[in-house]
Structure formats: structure tokens, C-alpha cells
Amino acid sequence: MGFSGKGAVAKSPARKPRGEGHTRREEILAAAKALFLEEGVKATTIRRIAERVGVSAPALYLYFKDKDEILLALCDRIFAILLQRLEEIERLPLPACERLRRMGEAYIRFGLEHPDEYRIIFLESPTPEAVRYTGHRTDTSDLERPGAKGAMAFTKITQAYEAIAKEGIVLPYPPALCAELSWMACHGLVAALIAEPDFPWSDRETLIRGMVEASVRGVVPALGQATSA
Amino acid sequence: MGFSGKGAVAKSPARKPRGEGHTRREEILAAAKALFLEEGVKATTIRRIAERVGVSAPALYLYFKDKDEILLALCDRIFAILLQRLEEIERLPLPACERLRRMGEAYIRFGLEHPDEYRIIFLESPTPEAVRYTGHRTDTSDLERPGAKGAMAFTKITQAYEAIAKEGIVLPYPPALCAELSWMACHGLVAALIAEPDFPWSDRETLIRGMVEASVRGVVPALGQATSA
DNA sequence: TTCGTATGTTATCGTAGTTAAGTTAACGTC
DNA sequence: GACGTTAACTTAACTACGATAACATACGAA
Numbered sequence: 001m002g003f004s005g006k007g008a009v010a011k012s013p014a015r016k017p018r019g020e021g022h023t024r025r026e027e028i029l030a031a032a033k034a035l036f037l038e039e040g041v042k043a044t045t046i047r048r049i050a051e052r053v054g055v056s057a058p059a060l061y062l063y064f065k066d067k068d069e070i071l072l073a074l075c076d077r078i079f080a081i082l083l084q085r086l087e088e089i090e091r092l093p094l095p096a097c098e099r100l101r102r103m104g105e106a107y108i109r110f111g112l113e114h115p116d117e118y119r120i121i122f123l124e125s126p127t128p129e130a131v132r133y134t135g136h137r138t139d140t141s142d143l144e145r146p147g148a149k150g151a152m153a154f155t156k157i158t159q160a161y162e163a164i165a166k167e168g169i170v171l172p173y174p175p176a177l178c179a180e181l182s183w184m185a186c187h188g189l190v191a192a193l194i195a196e197p198d199f200p201w202s203d204r205e206t207l208i209r210g211m212v213e214a215s216v217r218g219v220v221p222a223l224g225q226a227t228s229a
Numbered sequence: 230m231g232f233s234g235k236g237a238v239a240k241s242p243a244r245k246p247r248g249e250g251h252t253r254r255e256e257i258l259a260a261a262k263a264l265f266l267e268e269g270v271k272a273t274t275i276r277r278i279a280e281r282v283g284v285s286a287p288a289l290y291l292y293f294k295d296k297d298e299i300l301l302a303l304c305d306r307i308f309a310i311l312l313q314r315l316e317e318i319e320r321l322p323l324p325a326c327e328r329l330r331r332m333g334e335a336y337i338r339f340g341l342e343h344p345d346e347y348r349i350i351f352l353e354s355p356t357p358e359a360v361r362y363t364g365h366r367t368d369t370s371d372l373e374r375p376g377a378k379g380a381m382a383f384t385k386i387t388q389a390y391e392a393i394a395k396e397g398i399v400l401p402y403p404p405a406l407c408a409e410l411s412w413m414a415c416h417g418l419v420a421a422l423i424a425e426p427d428f429p430w431s432d433r434e435t436l437i438r439g440m441v442e443a444s445v446r447g448v449v450p451a452l453g454q455a456t457s458a
Numbered sequence: 459t460t461c462g463t464a465t466g467t468t469a470t471c472g473t474a475g476t477t478a479a480g481t482t483a484a485c486g487t488c
Numbered sequence: 489g490a491c492g493t494t495a496a497c498t499t500a501a502c503t504a505c506g507a508t509a510a511c512a513t514a515c516g517a518a
Contacts, residue, residue, distance in 0.1 A: 015465060015514075024465085046506060056467055058508080067506065123352050123424055151428070173439060177431040181418075181439050185447070188417020189410075195352055199380070202406040210402060210410050210448075218414070218447020219439075244483065244496060253496085275475060285498055287477075296475065 025063040027053050032070050041116050078117040079149035082110045086156040096163040104186050104212045111190035121150040157183050178219045185215040254292040256282050270345045307346040308378035311339045315385040325392040333415050333441040340419035350379045386412050407448045414444040
């Protein structure tokens with residue numbers, strides 16, 4: 001073995017050059033995401049992630065404070081997709097209550113598409129400390145607070161209700177409370193289907209449409225029937 | 230120290246007489262429940278339970294297949310309370326939709342009273358095997374399947390909707406689907422408040438009443454306003 | 459050249475759930 | 489009243505986990 005150590009292994013360079021720590025950070029997140037998808041959240045352990053990256057387990061602690069932070073960073077990226085979808089709907093020229101329906105449906109479908117991430121953000125215990133802080137962070141784009149993007153998604157629904165109120169439709173409660181009720185209802189559907197996937201539920205599509213409708217009509221009694229065909 | 234071993238410790242007899250294993254089983258459940266209430270689910274470990282019972286940790290495996298089975302046995306007993314409450318409401322001479330409201334409210338309040346158990350039954354991952362079997366079981370009263378009592382609670386709501394249909398009120402969906410929607414909505418409220426207790430939600434009582442109302446009115450459009458004063 | 463620091467590693471700790479193997483005590487029976 | 493059986497336990501150990509401390513090394517800057 002003449003040379004330094006660049007032997008046969010091609011999986012990842014043995015050691016990162018000086019300023020390239022964030023590259024390793026990305027590798028860790030990618031490995032964690034792959035493990036997450038392939039083997040589930042249970043199998044996504046510090047050691048297994050490190051093994052897949054090709055690095056020792058404590059090395060992960062250079063880039064993340066603890067295991068939770070890795071998972072939360074993953075979830076935050078996934079939830080950015082949800083935010084994006086909701087913002088798209090926000091921009092559509094639609095009657096407010098129809099916009100609300102579409103948001104509800106998008107929310108539910110997103111949750112069912114990403115059950116593990118949804119579980120971590122909305123079903124798991126809250127992390128003890130409110131504010132987290134990453135030591136070696138180079139970018140401040142993601143992960144201000146755990147579940148921050150989840151909360152922002154919720155905010156979008158509140159704004160939709162405020163728009164409804166501005167349209168002159170009378171709400172029985174303040175917009176925030178309306179939003180909470182609507183969101184909780186949709187959240188309940190997602191949570192139930194995720195937590196109990198083998199239960200003999202009714203047809204999933206019917207449930208989604210029914211809940212979207214109910215979450216609007218249950219909160220806004222002024223709406224007699226559906227608006228769209 | 231003349232005698233065999235009945236020294237100073239009064240916490241529990243050192244060893245059970247021949248056929249009295251189930252007594253120890255009860256002690257384990259009692260200790261687990263106490264730990265559960267005092268220190269939370271996180272602190273309820275095999276070793277701590279065993280310590281409290283006054284027995285070695287592996288001794289618990291004489292009575293339970295694994296840790297999950299202990300927690301599920303606990304939860305099952307708690308959920309028996311919910312079933313009891315729902316059955317009481319079932320027996321009340323009330324219009325069906327009013328009975329539905331009361332059930333919803335009872336369900337929500339129960340969930341908020343027992344957040345840890347609720348979490349285990351309805352929010353945690355489903356256990357891989359569908360049917361569990363306890364080795365040394367002497368009674369077959371509880372724990373047929375994990376979460377069985379939770380499912381039974383759900384059945385009660387379905388029956389309430391069937392009663393509504395029998396009263397001549399037209400439902401937009403089959404009773405089972407109506408029940409699923411109603412239950413999921415209430416479930417969403419409980420799940421959200423349990424998982425995110427520090428979020429600045431609106432007033433809890435208002436949320437409960439609003440959700441009970443919405444879960445009925447959202448599903449049964451024939452109901453214009455609340456029935457009760 | 460030397461020093462500081464980013465980038466790691468190895469060794470280790472403490473805790474968890476769980477199992478294997480051995481021990482003790484109660485009981486029926488001859 | 490010794491004997492075998494077995495329920496009721498214990499001790500020791502295994503594997504796996506998250507996390508930390510202490511040590512190593514490469515590399516850019518002064």
C-alpha cells in the first residue's frame with residue numbers, strides 16, 4: 001500500500017478538505033433520509049447513518065447536536081414541500097372557502113405521502129428545549145425551531161380563514177379558532193390513517209373528500225352546500 | 230436473623246407461594262401504573278418497574294412477553310373507563326344526535342385526562358404482530374389484542390350514527406364513514422393538544438365545544454343549528 | 459515553522475430491552 | 489420424610505443504543 005489511504009473504497013472521500021464540512025453534513029442527511037425511507041425511523045440510528053456515510057458514529061456530532069436534530073432537519077426539508085404547495089394554492093384566484101378546501105386536501109395528501117416525517121413533527125413528544133442551536137452551522141436556512149415549518153403550514157390556514165371573514169362570510173369564532181378546528185379535523189384523519197394503517201377504514205378517497213368538506217362546513221355554518229361541482 | 234428470610238422489608242413478600250403468580254402480575258401492573266403517573270412513560274422502564282415491585286428485572290418476563298405488553302395492559306384498563314362512560318351515555322334517553330355530541334365530548338375529555346395512555350393506544354406505531362399471546366396467562370379478561378378497547382370505543386360512535394339514521398335523519402355517507410369522520414375530527418383535537426401542549430392554542434373549552442359541534446354538523450348537514458340550548 | 463482549528467477516530471460510559479442458565483422454595487407423592 | 493417436579497425467581501451476560509472524552513491528523517494562515 002504505497003499511497004496515503006485512498007485505497008479501494010469509493011463510497012466517500014476519507015476526510016473532507018478544510019472548508020467542506022457542510023458537504024459531510026449533506027451526506028449525513030442524505031444517508032439518514034435513505035435509511036429513513038428504506039428501513040423506517042426505527043432503524044435510523046446514529047450508528048447506521050454513520051456506517052452508511054462511511055464515517056464513525058461520533059463524527060455526526062460535529063454537525064448535529066443530537067439524533068433528534070438530524071431527524072428534525074430531515075423533516076424540516078420535507079415540510080418545506082408542504083409550505084410550497086400551500087403557497088401555490090394561496091396564490092390561486094379562488095373564492096376563499098374553495099381555497100380553504102384545496103389547502104385542506106393538499107395538507108391531508110401531504111401527510112399521507114410522508115407518514116414518518118408527519119409522525120415526527122406532529123405526533124411525537126415535543127422536544128424539551130424550545131430553541132435549538134447547532135454548533136457548526138454554516139447556513140441558517142433551515143431548522144430555526146423544531147417543527148417551525150409545521151407551524152407555518154398551520155398559519156396558512158389561519159390566513160385563509162381571515163380571507164373568508166374579509167369576504168363577508170360570518171364566522172362563529174375568531175379566525176384563529178376556526179383554523180384550529182379545521183386543521184385539527186384534517187390532522188385527525190392523517191394521524192389516524194398513519195397510526196392505524198391496518199384498521200378497516202372506509203375508502204380513503206371518500207374519507208379525504210368527506211373530511212375536507214366537513215372541516216369547512218362544520219366550522220362555517222353559513223356554507224350550506226359545496227361550492228364546486 | 231433467626232428465621233428464613235422474612236426480615237425487615239415490608240414492600241412485598243420475597244417470593245410468591247405456588248399458585249399465586251398472578252398476584253405478582255398485579256403488583257407489576259400497579260407499579261408500572263404508579264411510575265407511569267408519577268414520572269411519565271419515559272421513566273417507566275423494565276428495571277424501574279422491577280425495582281419498585283422489589284423483584285429483579287427479568288422476573289417481569291415471567292408474566293409479560295415484553296415491555297409493550299405491560300404498557301398495553303395498562304392502557305387497556307384505562308380505556309375500559311372510556312368504554313364505561315360511553316356505555317352510560319348510550320343508555321341515556323336522548324335524541325341520537327345529542328347522544329352523539331355527548332359521546333364526542335366524553336371522548337375528548339377522556340383523551341385529555343389520560344394523555345400518555347391515549348398516546349400509546351392511538352398515536353404510537355402499530356405493533357408488528359396483530360395478535361399477541363401471553364405465556365402464563367391465568368385470566369383471559371383483558372388484552373386480547375392491543376388497542377382492542379380503543380377500537381370498541383370507536384364502534385360505539387358508529388352505533389350512534391346508525392341510531393341517527395334510524396331516526397330518519399338523512400346521512401350523506403354510510404354510518405360507518407360518518408363515524409370515522411366524526412371520530413377523526415375529535416381525535417385530531419386530542420392528538421394535537423397532547424402532542425403540542427405548549428402551542429398557543431385557543432381556549433381549550435371553546436375548542437372542545439366547537440369541535441363537538443363541528444364534528445356533528447360537518448358530517449350531518451341536515452342539522453342546521455345546535456339542538457340543545 | 460509553528461500554531462490553531464476543522465475534521466475526524468478510538469475508547470468508553472450509562473442505560474435500555476432481553477435472554478440463558480442456574481437457584482430456591484413450595485407442593486404432591488410414595 | 490426423602491424425592492422428584494416445577495413454579496418462582498436471581499445473577500450474569502448480550503446486544504444495541506445515544507452520547508462524551510480524549511486523542512490524532514491534516515491543512516491553511518501567520
